[in-house]
Amino acid sequence: MGYRVLALESSCDEFAGAVIEDGIEVLASVVASQAGIHARYGGVVPEVAGREHLRNLAPVMQATLESAGLDWDDLDAVAVTQGPGLGGSLLVGVNAAKAAAWARGLPLIPVHHIAGHLYANWLRPARDDWDDAPPPFPLVALVVSGGHTELFWMQDHERVERIGQTRDDAAGEAFDKVGRLLGLPFPGGPEIERAANAATPERIAALDPLPRAWLPGTHDFSFSGLKTAVLNRVRKAEHAGEAVDVPAMAARFQQSVTHVLAEKTARAAEELGAACVIVAGGVAANGALREALRERCSVPVRVPPPRLCTDNAAMIGAAACYRQSPAPLDIDVFSTSGPEVFSAGR
Ligand code: KG4
Numbered sequence: 001m002g003y004r005v006l007a008l009e010s011s012c013d014e015f016a017g018a019v020i021e022d023g024i025e026v027l028a029s030v031v032a033s034q035a036g037i038h039a040r041y042g043g044v045v046p047e048v049a050g051r052e053h054l055r056n057l058a059p060v061m062q063a064t065l066e067s068a069g070l071d072w073d074d075l076d077a078v079a080v081t082q083g084p085g086l087g088g089s090l091l092v093g094v095n096a097a098k099a100a101a102w103a104r105g106l107p108l109i110p111v112h113h114i115a116g117h118l119y120a121n122w123l124r125p126a127r128d129d130w131d132d133a134p135p136p137f138p139l140v141a142l143v144v145s146g147g148h149t150e151l152f153w154m155q156d157h158e159r160v161e162r163i164g165q166t167r168d169d170a171a172g173e174a175f176d177k178v179g180r181l182l183g184l185p186f187p188g189g190p191e192i193e194r195a196a197n198a199a200t201p202e203r204i205a206a207l208d209p210l211p212r213a214w215l216p217g218t219h220d221f222s223f224s225g226l227k228t229a230v231l232n233r234v235r236k237a238e239h240a241g242e243a244v245d246v247p248a249m250a251a252r253f254q255q256s257v258t259h260v261l262a263e264k265t266a267r268a269a270e271e272l273g274a275a276c277v278i279v280a281g282g283v284a285a286n287g288a289l290r291e292a293l294r295e296r297c298s299v300p301v302r303v304p305p306p307r308l309c310t311d312n313a314a315m316i317g318a319a320a321c322y323r324q325s326p327a328p329l330d331i332d333v334f335s336t337s338g339p340e341v342f343s344a345g346r
């Protein structure tokens, strides 16, 4: 019998539970999403999210163990997202994990949310086309989520360095804001991808390309100029009394974001001599981004299946297995960037 971790994730508007064995096998993964609730407000309302988590935590934990066919006695540790994220949301998951760890006498392993996203790449469902081998080091990792756009240089599990980050909006944030500008429902990311897929090449060609911020000499990103450019185009169309071609604009926006992300990630991988590129976070679910990266990178590109890209607890359980450091039961959560790169703990 392997090493089994019960993992909880509640950093934003998903309460998720999972059981992971030996850092690779997903024995269960349950996600209670609140997207439908927050869609009404056009974004996540923190207090509503925390209170929904409170309602969901017991059913999700129970469903997770049932789905794994396991009992509390079969577990070796409890892992939980400590941060970054919404304070009130994090508190619910961390408190639940503490209670479980204390009651069952299990070690509590706090996990940095971004480390969680990255370690989704170590789970077996992410290894389909890789003959079960873990991602080879050294590697360049691109994290693109609602709150983060970061490039990491990972020489091994211990030596992880952040080499680039966004100077303003995160990639997912840009998708969500532009989605709103184009009148699409929240969250904008998947909606923009759907709209872009519906655009014909002729309609796209009829629109001028949108700008790309290269920030030469750095591995950093910037997406606020792009967002403003879309806003200006929408306003201009409104003033002229013309309808905005939403699918074509969505496609142009997606092209700009994916072009910059793919190009800058590939350059970092070339400069540093990476053996592979891994991608993680909600925006990694985007098909155009996957395609752009695979086309541009000269080393293999690995992306987890979409359900492991958006927030889930399986990734938290995986990270806990590779970056194990149990914490005392009085740890706090951290809501902003938190401890150095992505160690978690005190
Ligand atoms: O990782 P995630 O689930 O939560 C955070 O940690 O932030 O990422 C959520 C973000 C949202 O901004 C959402 O719009 C974006 O990921 N997203 C996508 C797609 N699916 C989710 N963006 C572009 N294309 C998608 N298919």
Ligand code: ZN
Residues within 6 Å of the ligand: 113, 117, 145, 146, 281, 282, 310, 311
């Ligand atoms: Zn996330």
